[in-house]
Amino acid sequence: MLARRVHAIMAAGLENPELLARWQQKPDLLRAYGVDPAAFDLDAIRKFAGLSAKVKHNGLRSELPLTFHFLNVSGLEIEIFGAYALHKARAGTRYAPTTGERIVELVDFLRDWLDFGKREHSQLWDLIRHETALAQLQKLTPSSKKCRVPHIVGEIILHEMKSDPRVIGKLLREKSFDHERVPRCVTRLGYWNAGDPDEISIIDLDELGFNLLSLVDGKRSLTDFNRLLGRGISKKLNDAFAELASVGVISLGGPLPRSFN
Amino acid sequence: MKYITANSGTVAVGLAFGPVVPEFVTANPDLIDYVEIPFEQLRHAPETGVIQETVPVILHCASMSVAGFVPPDQRTLKAIERAAARTKTPWIGEHLAFITADPIEDDDAKPTSLTYTACPQMSEETVERVAINLASLQQHFDAPLILENSPQYFEVPGSSLSMADFVTAVVERCGVSLLLDLTHFLISMLNTKKDPLSEIERLPLEKVVEVHISGLNVQSGIAWDDHASPAPPVVFDLLERVVKRVRPKAVTLEYNWSPQFPESILIKHIDRVNEIMRC
Numbered sequence: 285m286l287a288r289r290v291h292a293i294m295a296a297g298l299e300n301p302e303l304l305a306r307w308q309q310k311p312d313l314l315r316a317y318g319v320d321p322a323a324f325d326l327d328a329i330r331k332f333a334g335l336s337a338k339v340k341h342n343g344l345r346s347e348l349p350l351t352f353h354f355l356n357v358s359g360l361e362i363e364i365f366g367a368y369a370l371h372k373a374r375a376g377t378r379y380a381p382t383t384g385e386r387i388v389e390l391v392d393f394l395r396d397w398l399d400f401g402k403r404e405h406s407q408l409w410d411l412i413r414h415e416t417a418l419a420q421l422q423k424l425t426p427s428s429k430k431c432r433v434p435h436i437v438g439e440i441i442l443h444e445m446k447s448d449p450r451v452i453g454k455l456l457r458e459k460s461f462d463h464e465r466v467p468r469c470v471t472r473l474g475y476w477n478a479g480d481p482d483e484i485s486i487i488d489l490d491e492l493g494f495n496l497l498s499l500v501d502g503k504r505s506l507t508d509f510n511r512l513l514g515r516g517i518s519k520k521l522n523d524a525f526a527e528l529a530s531v532g533v534i535s536l537g538g539p540l541p542r543s544f545n
Numbered sequence: 546m547k548y549i550t551a552n553s554g555t556v557a558v559g560l561a562f563g564p565v566v567p568e569f570v571t572a573n574p575d576l577i578d579y580v581e582i583p584f585e586q587l588r589h590a591p592e593t594g595v596i597q598e599t600v601p602v603i604l605h606c607a608s609m610s611v612a613g614f615v616p617p618d619q620r621t622l623k624a625i626e627r628a629a630a631r632t633k634t635p636w637i638g639e640h641l642a643f644i645t646a647d648p649i650e651d652d653d654a655k656p657t658s659l660t661y662t663a664c665p666q667m668s669e670e671t672v673e674r675v676a677i678n679l680a681s682l683q684q685h686f687d688a689p690l691i692l693e694n695s696p697q698y699f700e701v702p703g704s705s706l707s708m709a710d711f712v713t714a715v716v717e718r719c720g721v722s723l724l725l726d727l728t729h730f731l732i733s734m735l736n737t738k739k740d741p742l743s744e745i746e747r748l749p750l751e752k753v754v755e756v757h758i759s760g761l762n763v764q765s766g767i768a769w770d771d772h773a774s775p776a777p778p779v780v781f782d783l784l785e786r787v788v789k790r791v792r793p794k795a796v797t798l799e800y801n802w803s804p805q806f807p808e809s810i811l812i813k814h815i816d817r818v819n820e821i822m823r824c
Contacts, residue, residue, distance in 0.1 A: 286670070317649055
């Protein structure tokens with residue numbers, strides 16, 4: 285088989301993994317190029333495209349160090365970046381030019397691609413959202429807002445997880461990592477930048493606090509909340525708002541209305 | 546600017562340029578003798594060349610497609626020439642690989658350009674092609690081109706030679722010197738189920754000028770190059786084998802993919818290389 289032809293086919297497949305998928309489905313397409321389809325290990329070439337995609341994302345390591353460490357120790361790097369390269373080829377799009385945009389695109393891809401029934405995939409999803417939230421907030425200097433209704437002080441990103449990414453991070457720093465040692469537990473976290481990007485807080489939230497914060501938009505009034513969530517939980521709502529306000533993560537924008545007391 | 550001499554008589558130890566290197570060089574000015582910088586990095590981020598004010602530079606390259614059938618364009622060659630002259634590199638390490646290839650659909654289309662070098666078909670045909678390419682490319686540079694063995698991740702169709710035989714055939718045919726990447730070699734041996742410690746003895750080790758060391762990992766059933774992980778002990782065993790037959794002029798640690806690469810491991814591995822060189 286002519287080296288020149290072999291190189292051309294390998295390069296075409298590496299550059300556009302969509303071709304590899306097509307050739308895998310219809311090997312006869314390769315015969316048209318004068319080569320024997322059985323001689324090409326298309327699956328291995330697809331994985332090699334994954335290595336190449338991974339290397340192109342080395343710039344993300346500074347913001348997602350634990351995620352990359354996790355991918356490595358879990359043996360998921362090649363599989364994920366191989367699938368990502370194929371996804372980008374199918375979409376006909378290039379990798380984004382900036383690190384921030386590449387992170388957003390990778391997270392978007394993983395949201396659809398990961399199988400959350402698999403423990404490692406679920407842990408990866410928790411970890412990458414954890415690090416992405418921290419990275420995003422570290423780049424923001426929120427301006428202070430004056431508002432007459434409940435509003436977030438600074439910026440907050442909320443994530444509900446199936447494990448605690450801080451625990452995954454701690455276990456990853458140990459000599460060997462075992463997925464099974466990561467406890468399964470619903471963890472609701474608020475990543476909060478109160479105004480200083482060098483001081484990002486991570487707040488553990490209960491279900492009510494998490495849902496309340498996800499509804500605080502600087503437009504709904506306390507009365508709107510009471511109406512939305514039902515009068516029966518007024519006291520709980522009051523306590524939750526008061527607690528969030530005492531932490532400083534929200535400002536109520538005014539005194540609690542009488543109906544809350 | 547600082548420059549390295551090709552024939553200093555001692556084995557120089559250096560690092561491949563990466564995110565941890567500038568800080569490391571500043572903090573440990575006496576631990577390394579040079580930094581190896583890819584031409585492509587100098588081309589796209591010329592400010593990286595500033596490091597040569599602190600430490601000498603050896604030029605590396607992945608653009609010449611030495612084992613390919615589509616030559617690099619003249620602008621690229623001219624840019625490599627300028628980088629080689631500016632850095633006064635003692636040699637230019639280039640991959641025994643291809644990075645461009647013919648288009649498959651339309652002969653008039655642009656060649657396919659990769660961003661990562663690929664192991665070529667290992668055959669007599671490719672050996673001849675390397676000889677033609679090298680003869681043409683070498684005319685552009687005062688510094689000698691040396692060739693780096695590729696990692697072999699899978700069987701390239703039409704290959705009739707093993708990695709050791711292919712590298713040997715290229716050296717015999719072209720008289721070229723080698724940049725022996727021990728991790729690439731180990732990866733190739735793992736993926737083709739050969740014994741690295743015996744196969745390395747089959748290489749023309751007396752032609753080795755520079756050695757590369759990096760990490761690897763095994764994923765999805767294949768061993769892969771990994772410059773974010775430390776080299777496993779067997780890589781240093783391979784270095785010991787090499788040193789029994791040749792004193793390379795330089796040994797480069799390629800830990801350039803991760804900004805978190807631990808300084809303690811860099812220092813440990815530099816010490817390990819120096820220790821092996823003293824034996």
